[in-house]
Amino acid sequence: MGKKKEILRHAREYLWILVGSIITAASINIFMVPYKIAPGGVSGIxxxxxxxxxxxFTVGVIMLALNVPLFIAGFRFIGKRFIVRTLFGTILLSAIIDGTEPLTSYIVHNYLSENKLETNPDLLLYSLFGGFLMGIGLGLVFRSGATTGGTDLAARIVHHxxxxxxxxxxxxxxxxxxxxxxxxxxxxxxxxxxAITTLFIxxxxxxxxxxxxxxxxxxxxxxxxxxxxxxxxxxDLDRGVTALKGxxxxxxxxxxxxxxxLERGQVPMLKEIVKDMDERAFVILTDIREVLGEGFKTYD
Known part of the structure; x- marks a missing residue:
């Protein structure tokens, strides 16, 4: 049973790499390459x-060619599991970019091109949405324990x-x-x-x-x-409280x-509680990225 769960976990991770690569390829083909937006990385080069x-030469082929020397140089500095997944993600992204190019080219020329519906393409909007899609795609790939090669590999080598x-x-x-x-x-x-806007988003x-x-x-x-x-x-809030020694x-x-x-919507009520009990209390509020555990998000 344990082995089956392990296989399913790996399959799910590789599936997310596939989904992330498709989304990243769409952002590159639709919003970046046609409008010469190069937000860093190997895709920018x-x-x-x-x-x-x-x-x-197609963009996918160029990206793959640029990644080859990086893989050779970085092989000795990277774990086997990481390098296998990164190799998979890199080849997959390059293949999807070139494989979907006819479809994305049709979308660009028929719906986004300045010669069709728009007389002046809104490059700011394209850079924002392109960065949004690319971030989602790369985030899914990174979350699966891989990268799409490129500057991540280069940075690891330089950092060594x-x-x-x-x-x-x-x-x-x-x-x-x-x-x-x-x-x-x-x-x-x-x-x-x-390009800086796209990179930031x-x-x-x-x-x-x-x-x-x-x-x-x-x-x-x-x-x-x-x-x-x-x-x-x-x-009143049905939230757990931990007392720390200070x-x-x-x-x-x-x-x-x-x-x-707390959930964000409970903050005003918490302030009222503290104000009612002790107006001289010292309160510090801070944002939380992610909470795992009872009452919040469950562990994956």
Missing amino acids: ATVIYYLTGGR FIPNFTMGQILLFIDTSVIIFAAATFGSITLGLY SSKMIDAILEGVNYAKAVFIISDKSQAIAERILK TGMYTGMDKQVLLCI
Whole structure:
């Protein structure tokens, strides 16, 4: 039974890689390549090369060719499981980009082209929606324990030799360099700004897919009437409360710090409870990306 569950889990992960690759390919083919929006990464470099070569090579083929040396260089620094999934994701994305190009090209030319329904294509809208779709697609791939190759592999390799810089800093440098290269090649600062917009939106969507959205609040309450406040929260809000031990460094006195996780809609009622019990209470509210456990999201 355990082996069957393991097989199903792996199958589900590879299915999400497939779905994520399809969504990413759609964003690249429909909203980016036709309008020369190159938001960093290998897809951005491939877009530039595609136009420099007059479309002689497809975007998918160029991306795959750029990833080959990265795989060779990074094989020794990456775990076997990760490299297998990343290889699968990389080849799959390149194949889907080229395989769906006729369909996406039809959509672009018949519905988005400036020669058809729109006299002036709204590149800002395309960059926003393209980044939105790309973020969802890449987020699903990353969540399955894989990547689509490209700058992630490059960043890992660079980080191995220059550990003083974080992965995030290296990725930002690489993507920024690609955007500057694309803007210079196309001779348009505007396209570079659109690419930055796409990169920003996609990064936010990736975070949302991987870490969840801000749908909950964590509250810390410091009060001399913590017991009474906790009882009201348990009774009126039906939420659990945890008492943490704290010490006021100025007074040297020990106090209880209440910790409670709430849904956003319960925050106003919590404030009323604290105000009624102790107007001098110190309350800290913070956003929570994801909550796993009773009363919230279940474990996958």
